[in-house]
Amino acid sequence: MKARLLSGGTWICGKTNISKRLTGPQFSFIFTIQNNLSKEDKEMKKRVSVIGCGALGSIIAQSLTGMLREQYILLGILGATPQEPIKPAEELGCKAYGSLEALLADTPDYVVEAAGSDAVRQYGARILAAGSNLILLSVGALADETFRHSLGQAAEKCDCKIYLPSGAIGGLDVLRAMRLMDKDMKIRVENRKAPHSLEGAPGLAGKQLSIEREELVFSGSALEAIRSFPKNVNVAVAAALSGVGPENTTVEIVSVPGLEENSHCIYGQNKSVRVTLETSSLPDPSNPRSSTLAAWSVVSLLQNLASPFQF
Numbered sequence: 001m002k003a004r005l006l007s008g009g010t011w012i013c014g015k016t017n018i019s020k021r022l023t024g025p026q027f028s029f030i031f032t033i034q035n036n037l038s039k040e041d042k043e044m045k046k047r048v049s050v051i052g053c054g055a056l057g058s059i060i061a062q063s064l065t066g067m068l069r070e071q072y073i074l075l076g077i078l079g080a081t082p083q084e085p086i087k088p089a090e091e092l093g094c095k096a097y098g099s100l101e102a103l104l105a106d107t108p109d110y111v112v113e114a115a116g117s118d119a120v121r122q123y124g125a126r127i128l129a130a131g132s133n134l135i136l137l138s139v140g141a142l143a144d145e146t147f148r149h150s151l152g153q154a155a156e157k158c159d160c161k162i163y164l165p166s167g168a169i170g171g172l173d174v175l176r177a178m179r180l181m182d183k184d185m186k187i188r189v190e191n192r193k194a195p196h197s198l199e200g201a202p203g204l205a206g207k208q209l210s211i212e213r214e215e216l217v218f219s220g221s222a223l224e225a226i227r228s229f230p231k232n233v234n235v236a237v238a239a240a241l242s243g244v245g246p247e248n249t250t251v252e253i254v255s256v257p258g259l260e261e262n263s264h265c266i267y268g269q270n271k272s273v274r275v276t277l278e279t280s281s282l283p284d285p286s287n288p289r290s291s292t293l294a295a296w297s298v299v300s301l302l303q304n305l306a307s308p309f310q311f
């Protein structure tokens with residue numbers, strides 16, 4: 001049975017709420033049974049905090065208080081500024097955190113990141129060190145091997161997990177199995193988006209994309225792709241991490257005027273299996289870079305974590 005420490009110095013362990021005291025040089029614990037269980041602790045719902053209240057974070061936060069409310073409690077939301085989460089938090093009846101420290105003081109079981117790769121770099125290790133599991137949408141932050149390794153070590157040290165949802169694509173399971181069969185498998189990812197869904201990417205360096213003709217705006221490794229298009233090819237890094245890694249995965253980004261959907265096609269091949277995984281989905285109305293599907297992949301992951309059946 002795993003125990004976790006609540007903010008007031010109270011441990012919760014299985015269905016028993018117990019307080020702890022440390023005594024003597026032998027490092028022995030003295031536990032006192034308490035009867036002040038709150039309704040939520042009795043029900044053993046998992047407690048979640050969300051970072052980011054934009055297009056995807058909003059859907060996730062709403063789902064936590066809606067279809068996932070039997071399994072989860074939304075503790076609070078952290079935004080880029082203390083003001084940003086105030087309105088959504090009010091609407092959803094949770095806290096608007098003014099800082100990461102305030103979020104960590106709530107000791108969530110899971111922290112969902114929907115804020116961008118800078119937030120992963122800035123907060124990831126501290127969240128894990130505080131004992132929370134991390135669910136990352138900005139998987140692209142893990143393209144950097146040194147950072148990925150250090151975050152993995154932080155998770156292991158605290159016996160926490162880093163969950164990588166399927167995001168705006170699917171089929172990561174088959175890529176992982178194919179990689180086990182043949183370490184020399186090949187993966188190529190083609191991302192097609194309308195010009196306005198790519199605008200503002202550092203890789204375009206201010207270049208105006210044509211609104212008349214299709215153009216190849218990037219061709220290279222997933223490692224280079226995420227540096228140039230950090231808000232567009234997290235999917236390619238997720239596919240790469242499931243297979244042969246960001247340096248060995250080829251990515252092409254195509255700007256397609258008039259394209260209504262964000263389209264991601266993953267071509268995988270090993271000695272005996274060939275897959276084409278195509279996902280085309282509508283961008284979120286409030287952020288054309290992101291497919292709404294990515295938020296629902298987190299909702300689905302949370303539902304899976306609470307289910308006796310594990311996909």
Ligand SMILES: NC(=O)C1=CN([C@@H]2O[C@H](COP(=O)(O)OP(=O)(O)OC[C@H]3O[C@@H](n4cnc5c(N)ncnc54)[C@H](O)[C@@H]3O)[C@@H](O)[C@H]2O)C=CC1
Pocket residue numbers: 051052053054055056057078079080081084114115116117118119122137138139166167168169230231234235238284286287289290291294
């Ligand atoms: N894995 C996948 O398939 C996909 C991943 N993504 C990732 O998800 C991220 C979020 O996507 P959207 O919700 O569409 O973006 P968005 O721009 O609509 O919202 C981002 C939110 O995060 C907040 N934020 C930014 N920096 C922050 C920080 N340091 N601390 C706290 N909050 C911060 C912003 O203020 C905003 O509320 C993207 O940046 C991208 O990295 C997006 C689409 C697909």
Ligand SMILES: O=C([O-])CC(=O)C(=O)O
Pocket residue numbers: 167168230231232233234235236262263289290291292294
């Ligand atoms: O939402 C999408 O279509 C894909 C995306 O932005 C990403 O992978 O970063």
